[in-house]
Amino acid sequence: MSLDNLRDLYQQVILERYKKPRNRGKTDPVDRYQKGHNPSCGDTIELTLQLNDAEDQIQDVKFEGEGCAIAMASVDLMADALRGKTTAEALEMVQKFQAMMKGEAEFPSELRKLNVMQGVAQFPVRIKCANLSWHTVKAALELAKDVQPAGFISNE
Amino acid sequence: MTFTQEKTLAAQVRADFPILHQEIHGKPLVYLDNAATSQKPVAVLNALQHYYQHDNANVHRGVHTLSSRATDAYEGARDKVANFVNAASRQEIIYTRNASEAINLVAYAWGNSNLQRGDEIILSVMEHHSNLIPWQLLAQRTGAVLKFVELTETQEFDLEHFKSLLSDKTKLVSVVHVSNTLGCINPVKEIVELAHHYGAKVLIDACQSVPHMTVDVQAMDCDWLVASGHKMCAPTGIGFLYGKLDLLRSMPPFLGGGEMIADVFFDHSTYADLPHKFEAGTPAIAEAIALGAAVDYLSSLGMDKIHAYEAELTAYLFQQLQQIPELMLYGPKPDSKGEGRAALSAFTAGSVHPHDLSTILDQAGIAIRAGHHCTQPLHRHVGAQSTARASLYFYNTREEIDTFITSLKEAIEFFSGIFG
Numbered sequence: 001m002s003l004d005n006l007r008d009l010y011q012q013v014i015l016e017r018y019k020k021p022r023n024r025g026k027t028d029p030v031d032r033y034q035k036g037h038n039p040s041c042g043d044t045i046e047l048t049l050q051l052n053d054a055e056d057q058i059q060d061v062k063f064e065g066e067g068c069a070i071a072m073a074s075v076d077l078m079a080d081a082l083r084g085k086t087t088a089e090a091l092e093m094v095q096k097f098q099a100m101m102k103g104e105a106e107f108p109s110e111l112r113k114l115n116v117m118q119g120v121a122q123f124p125v126r127i128k129c130a131n132l133s134w135h136t137v138k139a140a141l142e143l144a145k146d147v148q149p150a151g152f153i154s155n156e
Numbered sequence: 157m158t159f160t161q162e163k164t165l166a167a168q169v170r171a172d173f174p175i176l177h178q179e180i181h182g183k184p185l186v187y188l189d190n191a192a193t194s195q196k197p198v199a200v201l202n203a204l205q206h207y208y209q210h211d212n213a214n215v216h217r218g219v220h221t222l223s224s225r226a227t228d229a230y231e232g233a234r235d236k237v238a239n240f241v242n243a244a245s246r247q248e249i250i251y252t253r254n255a256s257e258a259i260n261l262v263a264y265a266w267g268n269s270n271l272q273r274g275d276e277i278i279l280s281v282m283e284h285h286s287n288l289i290p291w292q293l294l295a296q297r298t299g300a301v302l303k304f305v306e307l308t309e310t311q312e313f314d315l316e317h318f319k320s321l322l323s324d325k326t327k328l329v330s331v332v333h334v335s336n337t338l339g340c341i342n343p344v345k346e347i348v349e350l351a352h353h354y355g356a357k358v359l360i361d362a363c364q365s366v367p368h369m370t371v372d373v374q375a376m377d378c379d380w381l382v383a384s385g386h387k388m389c390a391p392t393g394i395g396f397l398y399g400k401l402d403l404l405r406s407m408p409p410f411l412g413g414g415e416m417i418a419d420v421f422f423d424h425s426t427y428a429d430l431p432h433k434f435e436a437g438t439p440a441i442a443e444a445i446a447l448g449a450a451v452d453y454l455s456s457l458g459m460d461k462i463h464a465y466e467a468e469l470t471a472y473l474f475q476q477l478q479q480i481p482e483l484m485l486y487g488p489k490p491d492s493k494g495e496g497r498a499a500l501s502a503f504t505a506g507s508v509h510p511h512d513l514s515t516i517l518d519q520a521g522i523a524i525r526a527g528h529h530c531t532q533p534l535h536r537h538v539g540a541q542s543t544a545r546a547s548l549y550f551y552n553t554r555e556e557i558d559t560f561i562t563s564l565k566e567a568i569e570f571f572s573g574i575f576g
Contacts, residue, residue, distance in 0.1 A: 005181075006519055010571075040528075042527065042535075042542040067509065068510075068512050123515060126511070129511065
């Protein structure tokens with residue numbers, strides 16, 4: 001088995017986050033809620049955000065859900081990275097992450113933890129697993145206050 | 157254990173499947189996703205090419221030679237399919253795109269005109285979405301009610317529960333012959349007999365049985381039976397519906413268009429006799445002819461031989477899988493001869509998610525399925541979000557099972573380094 005390739009994909013940090021996520025749960029209060037779900041593989045993320053009073057900064061991000069190691073590590077790392085970011089910065093990070101999945105970008109050193117996901121770019125069928133949480137947070141941030149999302153976000 | 161037939165069957169046929177002789181990520185391909193679709197032998201590929209190079213013309217139209225050849229080959233393939241499942245008449249075989257289309261045909265053509273509010277349709281919890289959604293839609297159109305047969309402790313069709321669901325309200329029973337997830341072989345003969353006692357019609361989804369064992373529609377006495385060509389060595393885009401002649405005659409057309417008519421006027425039409433009444437438009441001619449070639453190929457090997465060889469592989473596969481403590485296996489266990497279930501295994505591997513497992517095995521050249529295998533309600537029913545599935549066909553070998561088992565153990569170890 002090509003273990004080198006697999007070690008690129010399943011870096012230690014990814015496996016650790018899969019095993020022991022740090023951001024499971026629900027924010028208090030829940031200022032935004034969005035479900036992300038890829039029906040064909042079953043990955044499901046229920047994302048909650050806590051915003052500041054002006055609603056232009058993310059104070060906390062939590063998730064519940066089930067899925068593969070890539071999807072679960074991605075959402076857990078994302079939650080860490082987004083805490084304290086303005087909503088504008090967060091939306092830029094969404095774009096950067098998606099570019100990184102095409103092998104076209106990486107995060108600067110203060111966000112370098114997210115770069116462990118770079119190996120996924122070599123596994124095209126798994127990119128959707130890594131991207132699901134970022135698609136979901138984008139939808140959550142684009143929701144107006146007190147609006148219930150119509151359904152779930154999917155990137156299949 | 158002894159593999160008396162392996163050398164004679166897998167070794168005999170592997171040269172017929174060019175696709176199997178390639179490397180994936182530098183490793184020989186081990187194709188264990190046969191329940192999703194089978195590979196195609198040269199005889200089938202040649203049938204497609206021969207048709208387009210020599211005989212291509214529209215069927216049942218012209219009087220010219222090519223049209224006549226195309227029609228003969230297309231209708232000849234129907235005879236082969238009819239013989240293969242032992243239909244009483246060639247008119248009982250309707251070509252469809254796949255099994256899903258065949259089920260939809262029945263749901264519309266028969267269901268719309270025969271079901272009323274309060275009538276009951278019995279399915280099982282193990283149905284493929286293709287044998288569920290058409291009936292959900294029919295229930296929405298007619299007000300009929302769906303009932304579901306549950307599983308026994310060994311995750312097989314619960315015949316006792318089925319009996320308790322049957323009543324005079326039951327108008328239709330539609331169940332899978334062999335489950336694509338649990339691998340159990342359902343007692344279709346008993347199911348048909350019990351249902352007929354209440355006057356209910358029975359449709360059998362035979363997608364996972366027709367490719368692997370002798371299926372006899374007259375012995376089964378089912379009212380309809382459906383199968384997909386691509387799971388039995390034929391191309392995609394072709395499948396068939398078997399139906400009892402009188403029943404098919406009584407059903408109105410499904411799709412309208414060319415091919416299915418007798419006389420057409422501006423305001424009304426009369427329809428062609430069976431089987432063409434249900435084959436509107438130019439059909440998948442090459443694919444139907446290639447389905448005939450696939451049937452010839454399977455028949456030349458012998459369905460009983462295929463089944464016996466697959467049973468040996470099943471016994472070996474389960475012997476190996478049962479030695480891996482992290483695995484949870486779904487469906488019934490095979491007996492010591494590998495009988496009593498299909499040559500496939502859906503499983504979960506402890507903390508290794510099926511998608512991660514599939515990626516890891518792919519790096520070793522091994523193709524398995526990961527996900528819900530189009531049986532989401534069943535997965536919920538047995539409490540699994542998704543499963544991994546290895547499914548075999550007669551060209552698989554014991555050595556391939558060894559490769560799969562070795563890589564499966566490595567994958568579990570790879571993850572348990574973290575989880576241990």
